[in-house]
Amino acid sequence: MKGFIFDLKSQGEKIKIVFKNKTQEKTIIKKFPPYFYLKKYDKAIETVPEIKEIKKEKKENQVLYKVIVDNPGSVIKLRKDLKEFEPIEANIPHVYRFLIDNNLYAMRMYEHNEEGVFEKVVDEKIKLKMASFDLEVYNKEGIPNAEKDAILMISYCDEKESRVFHWEKGKGSEKEMILDFLSKIKKEKIDVLTGYNSSGFDLPYLKKRCSVLGIELDLSKDGSPVNIKKGAFSTKADIFGLLHFDSYDGVAFLNKIGAMNIPKKDLESVYKEMFGKEKLDVEPWKIWRMWEEGGEELKTLIQYNKEDAIAAYEIAKELLPLYIEISKIIGLPIYEITRMSTSQMVEWILIREAIQKGMIIPNTPSEKEVKQRMMNGIKGGFVKQPEKGLHEKIAVCDFRSLYPTLIIAYNIDKTTYNKKCDDYNVSPKGHRFCKKPIGLIPKMLKELLEKRIEIKKQMKQFKEGTNDYKFFYYRQWALKIIANSSYGYMVYARAKWYSREAGESVTSWAREKIHETIKKAEEDGFKVLYTDTDSIFLKLGDKKTKEDVFNLVRKINKDLPEGMELEFEGYFPRGIFVSSKKGERAVKKKYALIREDGALEIKGFELVRRDWSNIAKETQRKVIKTILEQGSPEKAKEVVKKVINEIRERKINLKEFIIYTQIKRKVSSYEQQAPHVKAAKKLIKAGYKVKTGNILEYVIVQGSGSISDRAIPIQLIGNKKYDADYYINNQVLPAVMKIIREVGITEDELKYKGKQQGLNKWF
DNA sequence: TCCCAACGGGG
DNA sequence: GTGTACGTTGGGA
16 A cells, blocks of 8 residues: 555554555554663663663664663663663654654655555655634633533534534533534544644643543544643644644744744734735633624624634645645654754754664753753854934845855764864864764755755746645745754754854854955945844945845855855835844844835834733834835824824723733732732722633723722723823833834924924824 | 743633 | 753833
8 A cells, every 4th residue: 555654653562553645544553662772781680670682782883782671661761770871862752763763754655565564655745634623612700611611612614614513502502512523523534633722722622521521532543532731831632643733833833933924823813914814803701791692692703713713724724734844854743743843853853864874862961951051152143233214225135044054064063073084164163173074964954955956946847826836835945944943953952962062153154254245245335234144234325226236146156155145135115223232242133124015024023912002003003104105204203193192182992002911820929019910909809700811901090109000900990081191101102112213203202292383283 | 130920822 | 752841021120
């Protein structure tokens, strides 16, 4: 049968594999006894009951003792019990070890022949059937409690249909609804189940409700339960043989690697950002009431539930192909990939590479070592203070994959650092790296980048937007993501092949290159506005043209080592830069640019937190847009003045002044009397219940006392008036001053109505 | 400047 | 899992 390894798990001495293709699926069991190594040996070890066999083996000219045991759990036990014999390679999960030792890659195509051997075959597109779901639950008391709060509705969406399972008081029941939903999932034979934050909420909640109601939540391929793992920062849910892919994880991942820039990652914002479409939004604290009220309210809730599943499905559809490609590169199942940082991805590639070379896999550092590494920071890229203010005619150039190309060009790696050799490079930091043999990370990078060039060539044979094009697009993207993570890996505190020397050499060479670039640009008569690590912003003025920039780029590229390249990134008619020096080193990246087609690129200004009022966020956005589109600080001034005036004259809806803050613990246990804490106390005094997790909505009102004293919950607002001065001075002005200070406008100019005359022109 | 608390997604 | 943990920001001291 031809297919791919979709999922696998460890069972004692065996590995259970789900092997499938478009139409068929089978479970394969392989014997693979767990093992690890000891550096030292003593006869007494032979009597340890968990040990089945001990074999001598040579690795890197060292004699090692391979200890084969009865099950994976014994490895954990023995690596502690036998600590004095120096265990190594004793923390590689059993299924990973199975794949790596057998040179098998999950998600790649194999022919599983009659002898039970996996033979490589030509790679093919993998198609998986996916469905999404979303729950709405009863939440009268704030954060819903799965022990008692029922699921009210479950939406389902796949390629062909979307629908909502629901019940009402006196019509159907929660139990029937869940059973209907589960039988739908079974019937459709889906491979991938998705949702939005379904790891953190929907799946754990569904599991709990099933156990409360006495329903078996049977979604896996082998009867094993949905496995919920609660972590300190996130909860993960997995199902054997059915891939659970949380589209929120995907979005968070893309944000982290900089492939997306969505500061607020709730479903509505993400959906709008990705597809440009609005979806219905319902404020969560209204859900229980809408359900109880029935009628039109209930209909709205059902529609919301339905749209959530559709949105989650569409997002997952965009991201899953990327994960499939990453999975093929790393060779581990998608499920594992979705939970990994890019550093961990790099590490698994290196482990494969090292094992093939017969190297010993270094142990992961101790927590003490990790802390030490973290405290000992590495100097990063060079940032030239921006010339603050508004500028016109800006050209931006950047080095293509600067860090990866440096790592290859100078063979920067832990394994090439300070070794004996005749031919080497010395970094500006003074560290020596041998030119040969090629290091682990440089080798990985070379292969990834070469592969990417080849894939991009193939991609260009197809029309953009076609399925063939997309297939290659995702593949080259996956290669790029991993290549770009190589520097991060070197300086990742938990890395097995961590190297401070390698890391600081990469950044020192990078600083050298950007300094050389600045020098050449200035020699050519360009004004350098700003540089950051690998990019340079040039002001063209009246004398320079785009053509001059192209010439400069060509000139610089002639002198760069092989593989390195400066590229023209874009032309921007206008931009605002803010210099915010933090200490001597770090400069926060804050700028806003407008492209020729009117698209805005904003970095570092975003006010996305819910503890800023709408009026502040909205005004800031308007100001940036006005300055960039019209190029006039005066126009921006008008915008702010108008808003301030409207606040003073109370022309703006109270809603715009609400500040949202979540109560994260018991109200009585707060030490600091922050505004939201005081507001919560007022609510309690008035007879309301305030539970952990509730989001408080409050407004700062006129009166005496501290800001906290004047934080009034929206429920108790009555006819109290918002404090115009507070919103002007502590919300709107701080938000907009970040920007317009740089174009020469002072706070006073905005704040006061000014002297008697001449003002009316603003209003 | 340092340190701590809050925040994130979901209802 | 061959387990136990993030990264950033704002405000107050």
